[in-house]
Amino acid sequence: MLHMWEMPEPRQLAERNNTIPVILQAMARPMLAGLACGLAGLYAAFVGILVLMHGRVIIVDVLTLGQCVLLLLGLAAGAKSRTATATRAILPDLARGAVAGSVYGAALACGLALFQIAFLRTVLVSLSPELRRMLSFGLESGPAMVTLVVAGGALGVAGSLWSRLGGEQRRATLTAATAVIVAGTLQQLLQTVLQRFSFTKAIGDLLFSWAGLKWQGALLVGAVAAVVGSLWPIAKREFGARQPTLHALLSDNRSAFQLALLLLGLSVLPALAGPYIGQVLLMVALYTLMGMGLNIEVGLAGLLDLGFVAFFAVGAYATALLTADSSVALSAYTSIPALSFWLAVPIAVALSVIVGVLFGLPVLGVRGDYLAVATLGLGEIVRVIVLSDFAAPILNGAQGILQVPRPFVGSVELSSPVSLFYLTLVCSMFAAFVAWRLQASRLGRAWMALRDDEEVAQALGVNLVKAKLLAYGLGAAFAGLAGAIFATMLTSVYPNSFNLLLSINVLALIVIGGIGSIEGVIVGAILLVGLPELLREFGEYRFLFYGAALIAIMIMRPRGLWSTSRPSGAMPGGLR
Amino acid sequence: MSLLEVVDVDVLYGNVRAIQGVSLCVEAGQIVTLIGANGAGKSTTLNAISGVLPISRGAIRFKGQLISGLASHGIVRLGISQVPEGRRIFGKLTVSENISLGSFVRNDWHEIQQDRERVLELFPRLRERLRQTAGTLSGGEQQMLAMARALVARPALILLDEPSMGLAPMLVEQVFEIIKEINRQGVTILLVEQNAFAALEIADQAYVLASGAISLTGSGAELLRHEQVISAYLGEG
Numbered sequence: 094m095l096h097m098w099e100m101p102e103p104r105q106l107a108e109r110n111n112t113i114p115v116i117l118q119a120m121a122r123p124m125l126a127g128l129a130c131g132l133a134g135l136y137a138a139f140v141g142i143l144v145l146m147h148g149r150v151i152i153v154d155v156l157t158l159g160q161c162v163l164l165l166l167g168l169a170a171g172a173k174s175r176t177a178t179a180t181r182a183i184l185p186d187l188a189r190g191a192v193a194g195s196v197y198g199a200a201l202a203c204g205l206a207l208f209q210i211a212f213l214r215t216v217l218v219s220l221s222p223e224l225r226r227m228l229s230f231g232l233e234s235g236p237a238m239v240t241l242v243v244a245g246g247a248l249g250v251a252g253s254l255w256s257r258l259g260g261e262q263r264r265a266t267l268t269a270a271t272a273v274i275v276a277g278t279l280q281q282l283l284q285t286v287l288q289r290f291s292f293t294k295a296i297g298d299l300l301f302s303w304a305g306l307k308w309q310g311a312l313l314v315g316a317v318a319a320v321v322g323s324l325w326p327i328a329k330r331e332f333g334a335r336q337p338t339l340h341a342l343l344s345d346n347r348s349a350f351q352l353a354l355l356l357l358g359l360s361v362l363p364a365l366a367g368p369y370i371g372q373v374l375l376m377v378a379l380y381t382l383m384g385m386g387l388n389i390e391v392g393l394a395g396l397l398d399l400g401f402v403a404f405f406a407v408g409a410y411a412t413a414l415l416t417a418d419s420s421v422a423l424s425a426y427t428s429i430p431a432l433s434f435w436l437a438v439p440i441a442v443a444l445s446v447i448v449g450v451l452f453g454l455p456v457l458g459v460r461g462d463y464l465a466v467a468t469l470g471l472g473e474i475v476r477v478i479v480l481s482d483f484a485a486p487i488l489n490g491a492q493g494i495l496q497v498p499r500p501f502v503g504s505v506e507l508s509s510p511v512s513l514f515y516l517t518l519v520c521s522m523f524a525a526f527v528a529w530r531l532q533a534s535r536l537g538r539a540w541m542a543l544r545d546d547e548e549v550a551q552a553l554g555v556n557l558v559k560a561k562l563l564a565y566g567l568g569a570a571f572a573g574l575a576g577a578i579f580a581t582m583l584t585s586v587y588p589n590s591f592n593l594l595l596s597i598n599v600l601a602l603i604v605i606g607g608i609g610s611i612e613g614v615i616v617g618a619i620l621l622v623g624l625p626e627l628l629r630e631f632g633e634y635r636f637l638f639y640g641a642a643l644i645a646i647m648i649m650r651p652r653g654l655w656s657t658s659r660p661s662g663a664m665p666g667g668l669r
Numbered sequence: 670m671s672l673l674e675v676v677d678v679d680v681l682y683g684n685v686r687a688i689q690g691v692s693l694c695v696e697a698g699q700i701v702t703l704i705g706a707n708g709a710g711k712s713t714t715l716n717a718i719s720g721v722l723p724i725s726r727g728a729i730r731f732k733g734q735l736i737s738g739l740a741s742h743g744i745v746r747l748g749i750s751q752v753p754e755g756r757r758i759f760g761k762l763t764v765s766e767n768i769s770l771g772s773f774v775r776n777d778w779h780e781i782q783q784d785r786e787r788v789l790e791l792f793p794r795l796r797e798r799l800r801q802t803a804g805t806l807s808g809g810e811q812q813m814l815a816m817a818r819a820l821v822a823r824p825a826l827i828l829l830d831e832p833s834m835g836l837a838p839m840l841v842e843q844v845f846e847i848i849k850e851i852n853r854q855g856v857t858i859l860l861v862e863q864n865a866f867a868a869l870e871i872a873d874q875a876y877v878l879a880s881g882a883i884s885l886t887g888s889g890a891e892l893l894r895h896e897q898v899i900s901a902y903l904g905e906g
Contacts, residue, residue, distance in 0.1 A: 535773070538762075542770050545759040552721055552753065553818070554745035554774035 119185075123174035123193035127249065130170035130193075131200020134163055138204055138228070141219035142634050147227050150305035151277030159227060161274055163201070167245055170197040171252020186253050194249015195242050202238035205229055265319040272318030277306050282627065286366045352612050359615075360518060363511045371511035373626040375582065378517035379575050380622045383599045384606070384614035385524035386571030391600065392609035393528075393537060394564035395544025397465040399596050400472025403452065404445045404569035406479060406591035408576025411441035413494040413586045414487070421489040434500035438577045445573025446566045448475075453565035457558060460547065472596055479588040493587035497580050510582075517578050524571045525611050531567075532611075540564060598622070605646055607653025616655045670733050672697040672857050673718070673749075673826055678727030678737075680710075680717050687713040688881040690727075695826065695859055695874075700852050702860040702868040702889065704902060705878035711861040712754050714878070715828045718859070719751040720744040731826070746774045750819035754830040754861075756811045760804030764795055764814060767803050771818035781821065788817045791850065809840040816847065826857045833864045845871055865902035869893045877902075 137143040147159030156164075174193035175186060205228050207213055207220065214220050229237035255263065276283060280301055287297030300310030333340040343350055359378075363371040383405060390396045414423050415437040424431035432440075456467045479488050488494070500507045500516065507513055531537045539560045542550035551557050580586050602621045606613025621639070628635045646654065673695040680687045688710035695701045703711050716722040718729055720741035729737040736744050750771070759767050768788065772781045789796040792813045798806065803814055812832055819827050829848065833841040845867050852858050862868035869875055872889030877898060885897060892898045 538766055538770055539773065541762055541766070542759055542773075545761055546757055548721060549753055549757045549759070550770070551741050552719055552745070552751050553770050554742040554822070555770075556740075556742050 120189070120192050122176050123170075123189040123249075124196050126173040127170045127193035127196025127245075128200060130166040130173075131197045134166045134197070134201055135204045137162060138201075138224055139217055139219050140634075140637070141221075142631070142637065144219065144221060144223045144227065145631055145634060147223065149278065151274060152306045152308050152311045153302050153304050155308050155311075156277075158274070158278060164248065165270075167194055167197050167248030168252035168255065170194055170245075171249035171254075172256040174249065174253055175256065181257070183257070186257060187250055190249040190251075190253025191246045192249070194252065195246040197249065198242040198245020201228060201245065202241040205234060205238055205241065209234065261323060265323045268322035269315035269319040273306065273311050273315045276300070276314045277311070279627065280305050282366065282370060285369070289365060289367065352615075355612070355615060356522070360515075363514050368510050371509065371514050373623055375510050375514040375517055376626065377618045377623045378514055378521050379578060379582075380599060380602060380618040381615050382517060382521040382524055382575040382578075383572050384603050384618055385521060385528050385611070386568040386575070387599050388603050388609065388611070388614055389528060389531065389540075389571075390564050390568040392603060393532065393544065394540040394561065396561065396564055397461065398468045398565075398568070399465050399593070399600065400452065400468035400470070400475070401568070401572060401599055402591050402593065402596040403472045403475035404449055404572035405576040405579070405595065406475055406588075407445045407448045407569075408441045408573030409580040409586045409591070410479065410488060410494070410576075411444045411573070412437045412577040412580040413497045415440060416581075417494050417497045419494060419496045421487075421494050434498065434577075434581055438574065441577045442570050442573045445569045445576070449565040449567075449569025449572075450562050452569070453562045457561055469593070469596075472593065476588060476591050479591070488588075491588060493585055495585045497584045497586065499581055499584065513578065513582055517575075520574055520578065524574075525614075527567075528611050536560070536563065601643065603653075605643065605653060607656030610653060610655050613653050613655040617653070620654070671695060672732060673859070674728075674730040675714070675718065676728045676730070678714075678717060678729065679725045680713050680722055681725045686881060688717070688878075691878070691881075691883055692727075693876050693883065693886075695857060697825070697857055698852075698855065699873040700848070700858045700860060700871055700889075701874045701876070702862060702872040703876050703878055704862055704865040704868055704898075706901075707863070709878040710881040711878055712830055713881075715751060715830050715859070715861055718744075719749060719828055721751075742774060745822060745824075748823075748825035749828065750822045750824035750826075751828040752815045752819045752830060752832065755834065756808075756815040758803045758806075758811050758814050758818070760802065762803060763800055764803050764806070765799040767814055767818050768795070768821055771821040772823075774822060780823075784821050784823055788820045791820070791847065792817050809836055809843070812836060812840075812844055813847070816851070820851065820856070824856060826859060827851070829858060829860045831861060831863060833862065833867065841867065865898070866893075869898075 134143075137146075143159045143162065145159075146162060147157045149158040150156075151158055151161055170193040171190035174189040205225070207217075208225050228241070230240060232240060255266065258266070284297055284301050287293045287301075300306060300313065306314065359374065363374050383401070386404070387398065387401050390398045390401070412434070414421075415429070415432045416422070416434055417424075418431060419425065422431060423429045452468075452471055456464055456471070459467050478484050480490060482490065484490070499513075507516055531540075539550065539555045542553065542555055543557070543560055547557065550560075579590070583590075598621065602617035603614055604617075605621060606615070606617030620642070625635045625639055628638060631638070650656070671694040673693075675691060675693045678691045679689050691710070691714055693701070693703070693714075703714060705711050713722060717724050717737075720736070720739055720743070724737050727737070728735060731744075731747055731749060734747070736747060736749075739747075759770065762770070768785060772784065775781055794810055795813055795817055798810070803811065806814060816827075816829075816832070832844050832848065836844065841864065848858060848860065849871055860868055860872065869889040869892050875887060875889050875892045876883050877885035877892065885892065885895065887895065
């Protein structure tokens, strides 16, 4: 839409022969850029997220996350003030930057002015004294508004100067800024890791004080990131020249090495970072395991399943009923002895597979969107049955089943999140291996054919019933395994844990990661399960981030973050 | 005994009778064509033979065995492959995977490899594009792929549905050359075509289908000279 406001051609300018409209036209783009950034800032302020971010210190006594956002918006206004067709002369550039920045500052100043209207506070609860303090630098309203406009202008100039830099310098500064912000935001995580070992403690003390980065630390982090960021391509080129064979090997198997690095990181991190991170990663691994299962159904066989949570519930309840040390467990009123976790898991998985196949039977002939709705219903049925009076004598209704024991290895109880994480990691790696082998197999090809064109697949000899039921069964197996771990992790199961949102989360993570991609499942789980946990202090707002991130990813990477090399969009070949 | 016998077959779409009392014979080694206007029931007949559509009356025999009523994967196993209308290749899979899916019902690995080689010799363009996703192929290449996919099932009979559809005239000629070549290698062909002239030229036996029923039959050469056929399908000729 902005192109309507681009700088007019010089010839057009001459024709108009009237300076004021010409200047206005030339400044339309910067003003729009400033206004857009200003509105973004005001939105963040009125939603309340800005104050919240203001509470997170990035650099002690210098900068908070909230201020970071305001600064970056100002810089962005300046950087975006020039159209692609405009001249690159420095003075017009600076003028445009200044205008964009001032408009941005003015927008914030307008926000500040709203504080004068007393009754607004009752409507916009976020117009808090903290927000006022933050926007006004502790000044009176008048001077504060002037300061905002002037500071905005300065930021805009800085932004436009930045946009004049060469590509490498821009990348280096961007890397440095990102590194500082990430280090500051995740300072708790980094500090706990660094404080655990004596040799890293010194680094930690150098970079961080208890509240955030020290300014020296920020400089150091930024500098290191910039240097590494700008040396990386050079180092890669050097390496390619000196070790051509090794370099070729690495770049040919790039995704395999990236995956290996990712796994290595995942397996070492919790041991270093302690129980909290262990718990977060346990959830990531659990969702990865479920994602692997759903990916077989959705990614390979193209069966859009929104009732996936049912299999997870079956695995969890089966484990709980077989192992629990309580009056509702099977051992309490039948002759079945209370089993250990390891004996219960195969039974739980087998039961999940059976439920998966039973689940698939009624929807064999249902396709696409209709399948999604049908499976949604089936998933709800399972939850309602668990809650019902009918099943209450066995499943204990809403009270759930308590005192599910933890697994033992020898005499060691796997009770800590970190040890459960490793158990889950092994399971999800196994699931990933199975999925990987299946992809290249005859069955995998049959699934993909089914996904692309059911009728032709059938005409080529694919047994539709068998292939579909196998997909449901295998997907359910992984979900059941995840459910078993879930039950022992919480040491209890409640019907409320198994709602629709879980199915949707698992589906979202495989879409974000890239449908059909095994690595994508891991990346999606980290992003959708891990990050929200780390951002927990932002409370409900993290779902705002979550939603915004989902939309942004789907716009920028419609095939997912780590998509397979296959195109997944509509192809011209699909003549139907 | 004919290779394929279709005897008095009806197919219903709901309450609508798509074909009615269709009977035809395909002798081993022949090229038999089924021509007719849009909506005459040509594709329906092929889909009934391959088991994709159920028949409501009549019988279909292949090598003397009753196949009407079998599931389509069972029919493929007996040696009938279909190249569906509009190619219907798997656009998101690679050319290589598409070909592999053609031999899905076979498990004689070594012979599959041989057949694969033979098919790639027939379609050298496909060999250059084995790793490419099939959706990126041109229309002509997609038609070749669809035929290659059918051939690796090592069928006794291939059902070809409108192979010339949407192709440039030069490619159409090439496709018909390939059909003749496949036939020379011993595969019987049942060809459904709108391009009646090209189809009749290569056909040993031909049937004309009009509103769901067979209206004319004869050798390809006979029908090429037949007044009714000329006026209805071949224009001024």
